[in-house]
Amino acid sequence: MVEIKGLKIYYKTLRGDAKALDDVTFTINDREILGIAGESGCGKSTLGNSLILLKPPMKYVSGEVRLNGERLPIDNTVEMRKYRYKKISLIPQYAMDALNPTRKIGGIIKDLVGQHRVKYEEIEGRLHERLRMVKLSKDILNMYPFELSGGMKQRLVLVISTLLNPDLLIADEVTSALDVSSQKAVSLMFKEFRDEKIVNSIVFITHDIAVLYQIADRIAIMYAGKVVEIGPTEEIMKNPLHPYTKALIKSLPNAGIRHTHQKLEGIPGHPPNLINPPEGCRFKDRCPFASDECLNEPPLVEVEPGRYVACWKVKGR
């Protein structure tokens, strides 16, 4: 289980700090796939990256992260080395394009586990078995990354990042560059890795809510550095409570909708500037229900068991 409490991560800029993650609190349960969705710039990638490597201009401000009760030294890049890849593994966005093109895939994996003082021979059997799970032949270990298609590379990256059976796997936009057929295959393989207990929990970051609906157990919706709603997938999709979640789901074209039958609506306006975010609710300028009470910041509260929303207008508090 991973508990994130009051986490604040800012980016240093010349004009002041951009508050990319501002007081974020939630837990990732055991054996769960938690989906995180939101528009670009909402802080979803910052959240994933900060749990692995806080690289300047990113800076830790406050808050804590606990992995199975143990406090993670996320503000100390040297101390974090003990946890990286072994306990927490990240598949960054575009990871599949970051494979060294001059090395064979087997060599890349040998180097990587060597960095973590694990002998290649120890994990070789496991590697072959995992490649079989994602339907890749072990011949690819003798090939170069550019010989694989996007879907195959992404499956390979999944295998590489989970070789040491981490507790938490963070997958950042892993299916965004893929075609629908590979997207389905790769997403379901993530689910299989969780079901087979290769990883304990998965955080699946994406802007594609339709994919989350397919594989996530719970969904957290982020907006401008804050979690605005979190709850079980089925309930978030069928009965969204926060006005932002509602608008976001309404803007998605589902297969089977034609413009002649039903007009979709976008969300007017932009997300706020994170260097000087507005007082109170950060969505209020785009929100159709906003009123004076929204000048105060709404806390993320439990409105139903397991269902958290940060909005003054949501009844049930």
Place this chain on the structure above:
Amino acid sequence: MIRVENLTKVFTSGGIFSKNTIVAVDGVDFEIKKSEILALVGESGSGKSTIGKMMLKLLKPSGGQILLNDKDIYKIKNNKEFYSKVQGIFQDPYSSFNPIFKVDRIFKLIKQSFKKEVSSSEWEGRVEEVLKKVGLNVGDVLNKYIHQLSGGQLQRLLIARALLMDVDVLIADEITSMLDASTRVDVLEALLSLKEIGASILFITHDLSQAYYISDKIVVLYKGSVVESGSIEKVFSNPMHPYTRMLLDSIPQLDRKWEEDRISVEDFDKSRAAWKEGLCKYIDRCPLADLNCVRPKLKLVEEDHYVACVKM
């Protein structure tokens, strides 16, 4: 309006000793009529962008022809005349504009190059009108630099630009894939307003839900060949080709979960073993295929619905 006949593109790679040829587009035919949106869908590498580029005269076809109002576009020598009728919009809006110009200057440049006869005051009125049509606020965009605008706003500016030029044909290549869901819809609506004034639009995408939302017709490509085409309502309600069926099955829906037992991934060994010249290109992934599946031709299966599969 614009018609593509037996369009083919062959790329060659490699040096003197090992020459590889890749058939990126393999005898493709389709037509987009006035006020029609045709969706060109397929996986990466299926040749959809190559077709778009050839229709914009950015890449010379290896065979076949592209007819704009029954005239071969490669016979139109005056490029200015051609581009006043055919325009393209691409995936990354930030790289489509000159970053040192403000938006109003970009619109002035169109007048200077293509619409010299219009008076300045009339032009300003027109600019305002088209911006409104694509859902943009004049005050919000006109006096801004490109980096001050969002991706969705820029894509709509490009559509506004096409509206101003009264283009006959617009090639829209993955124009929404870099945008957030909340702004994507506005771009699709802007495209529909361009269709209203009579433009023919080629909507290249890998997102089938969006294709269905705005298009009238669809062409499904696999490895450069058309596997299924026709009215989008017919293809979506009654997909016949195994590839189209698999694609439609894989769309992540908001009200239905994936059937987990039907995963289709490319199988390396199988594709190397199964592939022979003259066989169907989809043979390695097709659940119905056997080694008798020779290269199929597009056949009419019902009114306005064509399928290329020998098993049909």
